[in-house]
Amino acid sequence: MSGTAPTPKQRFDRWMVRNGRYLVIGIPFFWLMLFFLVPFLIVLKISFATAEYAQPPYSALFQWVDQGINIALNFGNYLFLLSDSLYVTAYLNSIRIAAISTVITLLIGYPMAYYIARSSGTVRSVLLMLVILPFWTSFLIRVYAWIGILDREGLINAALLGLGIISEPLIMRQTEFAVYIGIVYTYLPFMILPLYSTLEKMDGSLVEAALDLGCRPWKAFARVTLPLSLPGILAGSLLVFIPAVGEFVIPELLGGPNTLMIGRTLWDEFFANRDWPIASSVAIAMLLFLVVPIMWFQNLQGSEKGDGK
Amino acid sequence: MSQGDKQQAQECVQTSQPWNNPDAVPFIRFEHVTKKFGDFFAVDDVSLDIYRHELFALLGGSGCGKTTLLRMLAGFEEPSDGKIYIDGADMSGVPAYERPTNMMFQSYALFPHMSVEQNVAFGLHQDGLPKSEIRDRVEEMLNLVQMGKFAKRKPHQLSGGQKQRVALARSLVKQPKVLLLDEPLGALDKKLREQTQFELVNIQEKVGTTFVMVTHDQEEAMTMASRIAVMNEGVIKQTGTPFELYEYPNSRFTANFVGQVNLLEGILVDDNEKYAIIHSEAAGGDIYIDHAVSGHEGMTFWVALRPERIRLSDSQPAETKYNCLPGKVEEIGYLGGLSTYHVRLDSGTRIKISEPNSTRHIEPRYTWEDRVWVSWEAGAATVLSQ
Numbered sequence: 001m002s003g004t005a006p007t008p009k010q011r012f013d014r015w016m017v018r019n020g021r022y023l024v025i026g027i028p029f030f031w032l033m034l035f036f037l038v039p040f041l042i043v044l045k046i047s048f049a050t051a052e053y054a055q056p057p058y059s060a061l062f063q064w065v066d067q068g069i070n071i072a073l074n075f076g077n078y079l080f081l082l083s084d085s086l087y088v089t090a091y092l093n094s095i096r097i098a099a100i101s102t103v104i105t106l107l108i109g110y111p112m113a114y115y116i117a118r119s120s121g122t123v124r125s126v127l128l129m130l131v132i133l134p135f136w137t138s139f140l141i142r143v144y145a146w147i148g149i150l151d152r153e154g155l156i157n158a159a160l161l162g163l164g165i166i167s168e169p170l171i172m173r174q175t176e177f178a179v180y181i182g183i184v185y186t187y188l189p190f191m192i193l194p195l196y197s198t199l200e201k202m203d204g205s206l207v208e209a210a211l212d213l214g215c216r217p218w219k220a221f222a223r224v225t226l227p228l229s230l231p232g233i234l235a236g237s238l239l240v241f242i243p244a245v246g247e248f249v250i251p252e253l254l255g256g257p258n259t260l261m262i263g264r265t266l267w268d269e270f271f272a273n274r275d276w277p278i279a280s281s282v283a284i285a286m287l288l289f290l291v292v293p294i295m296w297f298q299n300l301q302g303s304e305k306g307d308g309k
Numbered sequence: 310m311s312q313g314d315k316q317q318a319q320e321c322v323q324t325s326q327p328w329n330n331p332d333a334v335p336f337i338r339f340e341h342v343t344k345k346f347g348d349f350f351a352v353d354d355v356s357l358d359i360y361r362h363e364l365f366a367l368l369g370g371s372g373c374g375k376t377t378l379l380r381m382l383a384g385f386e387e388p389s390d391g392k393i394y395i396d397g398a399d400m401s402g403v404p405a406y407e408r409p410t411n412m413m414f415q416s417y418a419l420f421p422h423m424s425v426e427q428n429v430a431f432g433l434h435q436d437g438l439p440k441s442e443i444r445d446r447v448e449e450m451l452n453l454v455q456m457g458k459f460a461k462r463k464p465h466q467l468s469g470g471q472k473q474r475v476a477l478a479r480s481l482v483k484q485p486k487v488l489l490l491d492e493p494l495g496a497l498d499k500k501l502r503e504q505t506q507f508e509l510v511n512i513q514e515k516v517g518t519t520f521v522m523v524t525h526d527q528e529e530a531m532t533m534a535s536r537i538a539v540m541n542e543g544v545i546k547q548t549g550t551p552f553e554l555y556e557y558p559n560s561r562f563t564a565n566f567v568g569q570v571n572l573l574e575g576i577l578v579d580d581n582e583k584y585a586i587i588h589s590e591a592a593g594g595d596i597y598i599d600h601a602v603s604g605h606e607g608m609t610f611w612v613a614l615r616p617e618r619i620r621l622s623d624s625q626p627a628e629t630k631y632n633c634l635p636g637k638v639e640e641i642g643y644l645g646g647l648s649t650y651h652v653r654l655d656s657g658t659r660i661k662i663s664e665p666n667s668t669r670h671i672e673p674r675y676t677w678e679d680r681v682w683v684s685w686e687a688g689a690a691t692v693l694s695q
Contacts, residue, residue: 208385209418211405213432213483220406223431227422 047280048073058276077281087265087282091289094262097176097251098244101183102191105240106233108184109191113232114225116192117199128196131189143182143253150178150254174256182250187243191236198232199225234301238294245290262286326550327360328536334397336361336519337382337487342391344377344543351377353543354391359536364513364520366530368566369540375523378540379489382521384408396486406435409486413493417476419464425451425475426460432483450482453512470501477509481516490522494529506532527567531555539563555615560695564613571614571660572693577606587612587692593656597631599687604694611693616663618689621650621675622682633684636660638675650675652683 006014016023049058049072063070081087116127134142149155150172157169172178202225210220248263255261262282269279327333335358344352352374359365367375380386381393384405393400395409411432419428426447433443451457454474464472473493480488493509494502510533513520524530530537531551538548539562547554547563558564561572575589575596585602586595587610596612604610620626626633639659640651650662660683675681 203416203418205414205416205418206420208383208405209412209414209420209479210431211385212383212410212412213479214406214435216406219435224420 043280043283046276047077047284048075049277050074050076051275051277056276057274074277077277078285080278081281081285086260087262087285090260090262090265091286093260094245094247097179097183097259097261098241098247101180101187101244102237102241104180104184105188105191106237109188109195109236110229110233112188113192113195113199116196117202131192134189139186140249142186143249146178146182146185146254147173150181173254176255176259178254179251179259179261182254183240183244183247186250187240190239190243194235194239195229195232198229198235202228231301242290242294246286327363328358333360335359335394336363336396337521338392338394339378340392340394342378342381342388342393344374344381344386345389350543352381352388355543355545356391357538357545357548359519359521361519362517363535364510364522364533366534366537367521367523367540368525368527368530368537370525370566373540374543375525375540376491379412379491379521379523382487383410383412383489410489411480411483411485411487412489412491413476413480415492415495417464417472417496419472419475419479421464423463424460425456425462425464425467428464428475429479429482432479436483446482450478453481453515454478469496469498470505473497473505477512481512481518484516485518487519487521490520492524493522495524495526502529503532509533531567537567539566541566556691558613558691558693561611561613561693564691564693569616569661569663571616571619573612573614573658575610575612577602577604577608577610580604580606584687585692591656591658592634593654593658594634595631596690597687598690598692602692608694613691613693614660614685614689616649616661617647617665619660619662619683619685621652621662621664622684623675623679625682626684632687632690633682634660635680635682638677638679638681641673641675641677643673648673652681654683 045061046058049061051057052059059072059074061072063072112131116124116131119127147154151157152169152171152173154173156172157166160166161169206224206228207220210224211217215223246263246266247261248267251259251261251264252267255264266279266282269275269282273279337357337359339355339357342352342355343350355374355378367378369375377386381388382395382400384400384403384407387401400408420431423431429447429450430443433446438446448457448460451460454477456471456474456478459467459471459475464475467475473496477493490509494505497505506529509520522530522533534551536548536550537554539546539554541562546566547559549557551567554563554567558567558570564570564572573589573592573596575587575591577585578588578595579586580602582601584600585598587598587602588595589612592612598612602610625635634654634656636652636654638650639653640649642649645666647663647665650664652660652662654660662683
C-alpha cells in the first residue's frame with residue numbers, strides 16, 4: 001500500500017473521517033437556522049415597524065429612497081408596551097400563573113417520578129407508558145374534556161349535587177383555578193420525564209450510605225436525593241414554566257375573562273386588532289424577559305459543573 | 310513446658326483466639342437467620358458467632374448470600390426468620406440509622422455533591438456534635454488514611470484508591486462497634502489491592518474496631534481475615550482460620566474454593582488405627598493414608614491433594630510402594646516463581662501440580678509429553694467424606 005497514491009475512494013473516506021462530524025452537526029444546525037432563526041428575525045423586524053392598513057399590515061423596514069437605503073426603526077411599540085398597564089399586568093400574571101403551576105407540577109411530579117424510578121422492570125415500563133399515554137390524543141381535545149369535567153353542568157358538579165354534598169353548583173370553569181388545573185394536567189409529563197431520568201440514574205447505595213451514617217429517611221432524602229436530583233428539577237421546571245408563560249389555549253378555553261395572560265394578549269393583537277407590530281414586540285419582549293435570564297442561568301450552571309472536571 | 314508456661318499459652322489462646330475459648334462472649338451473633346426473596350432462600354438458616362476485634366471475612370461466589378448477610382447486619386434487609394445480636398442487643402426492627410454499624414460500600418457511595426471533608430463529616434453532623442469536635446475528628450481520620458491533603462476535593466477528582474480511603478474514613482469516623490466492608494478492594498487494580506490489604510489490616514489493628522468483610526477473592530480473605538466463613542447457596546459450608554480452612558477443609562467445596570486441589574474419588578478398603586487404604590479408580594490404584602479414617606469399609610471418600618504437596622519426578626521413586634502414579638505432562642505454565650504442570654495419569658485423571666523454581670535451570674525441567682511419576686507423602690492428603 002505504501003508509496004502508491006490513494007484512490008479517490010480512499011481520499012473521500014479520509015476526508016469524511018476528518019470532516020464528517022461537521023457534516024453531521026451541520027444538517028440540524030442548518031435546519032434550526034432556516035426554520036427557527038429566520039422566522040424569529042422576521043418577527044423581530046416587524047416589531048420595529050408601524051401598523052398600516054395595507055397588505056402586509058405593517059410598514060417596511062428598509063426602503064429604497066433616492067438611491068439609498070432608508071431604514072425606519074420604530075421603537076414606539078416597545079415604549080407603548082411599557083406605558084400601557086395591560087401588557088405589564090398580562091406579563092406579570094403569566095409569570096405568576098406559570099410559576100405557581102410549575103411548583104404544583106413539581107410537587108405532584110416528584111413523588112410520581114421517584115416511585116417510577118424505584119419500581120422494578122415491568123411496573124416501571126407500564127407506569128412510564130401511562131405518563132406518555134395522554135400525548136396520543138390531541139391536546140385540544142383533552143382541554144375540551146376538562147371543560148366537560150369542570151363545567152356548571154359538568155361531571156364534578158353533577159356528582160356532588162347527586163350525592164347531596166352541595167346544593168348549588170360550584171363555579172370552577174372560567175376561573176384561574178381551572179387554568180391551573182389545565183396547565184398542571186397538560187405539563188405534568190414534562191416534569192415527570194426529566195425527573196425520572198435523573199432519579200433513575202442515581203446510585204441507590206448513596207441513600208443507603210446516608211441512612212447508614214445516621215440519617216432518618218426524610219433527612220437522607222433532603223441531604224442526598226434532593227440535591228442530586230436538582231438538574232432534573234431544573235430541567236423539568238423549565239420545560240413546564242417556559243411554555244406555560246406563553247400558553248394560549250388553556251386560559252382561552254378554561255380561564256375566565258379576568259385571566260389575563262400574555263398569550264391571549266398576543267392573540268388579540270394579531271387577530272382582533274390586526275396590529276402586527278405591537279404583537280411582534282410583545283413576543284420579542286417576552287423572549288427577552290424569559291429566555292435571556294434562563295439561558296444565562298443555565299450557562300452559569302454549566303460552567304459550575306465544568307470547572308470541577 | 311512448665312505449669313506457668315501452659316497457663317500463659319492458654320491465656321494467649323483465650324485473648325487472641327476467642328473462638329477457641331468456650332467462655333468468650335460473641336460480639337455479633339446470627340441465630341438461625343434466614344432471608345427469603347420470594348421463593349428464593351438467599352440465606353438459609355445461618356448461625357454464626359463473631360468476636361470483638363476480629364477481622365471476619367464472608368467468602369463465597371456471587372449469589373452465595375454473603376452480601377445479604379452483611380446487609381442484614383447493616384439493617385438494610387430484615388431477616389425473614391431468626392435473630393441478629395450486636396454486643397448483646399437484639400437488632401430486630403432496629404433501622405440502619407440507629408445501628409452501631411457503619412458500612413463501606415462496594416461502589417464507595419461517596420456523596421458526589423460534597424467534598425471529601427464534608428463526606429467524612431456527614432455522619433458526625435447527624436449526631437449533632439459540636440463543630441470544633443467534628444473538625445478535629447475529620448482531620449484526624451483523614452490523616453489516618455493519608456488523605457489530609459485532599460480534604461477540599463470532590464469525589465470525582467479522586468482516583469479509585471483515594472476514593473476507597475475516603476470511604477473508609479467516612480465509615481470509621483463515627484467509631485462504629487462494627488465496620489462492614491462490602492468487597493472493599495474489589496474496584497482496585499492488583500498491585501494497589503495487595504498494598505491496601507495490609508493497610509486495612511494495620512488500620513484495623515490501630516482502631517480495634519470489629520471488621521466484617523464480604524469478598525469473593527479467597528486470597529484477599531486469607532491475607533486479611535482472622536477467620537473466614539465460606540458460603541455457598543445461602544449456607545455456611547465451613548468457618549475457620551485461613552490455616553484451618555486450607556489444611557483441614559471439611560468438604561470438597563471448601564477444598565476447591567480455598568486454594569487449588571486435586572480430588573481423587575475412591576472406596577475405603579482397609580481402615581486401621583494407624584493407617585487406611587483407599588482404592589481409587591481415578592488414581593489407578595490404592596492410596597495410602599497415614600491415619601485412621603472415620604467411616605466403614607466400602608464407603609466413598611475423596612482424597613484431596615494440594616498441587617504444591619505433590620512431587621514430580623522423571624523416574625519412579627525407589628522407596629515408595631504407594632502414592633506413586635505414572636503419567637504424562639500435558640500442560641506447563643511457567644509463572645516465574647513457580648511452574649504449574651497438568652499431568653494426565655495413566656488412569657485418565659488429570660492432576661495439577663505446582664513446583665517452586667527455587668533453583669535456576671538452564672532449560673525447563675519437563676516438557677510436553679514427558680513421562681513422569683507423581684508422588685506424595687502419606688501425610689499430605691486430606692480425606693473428605695462429602
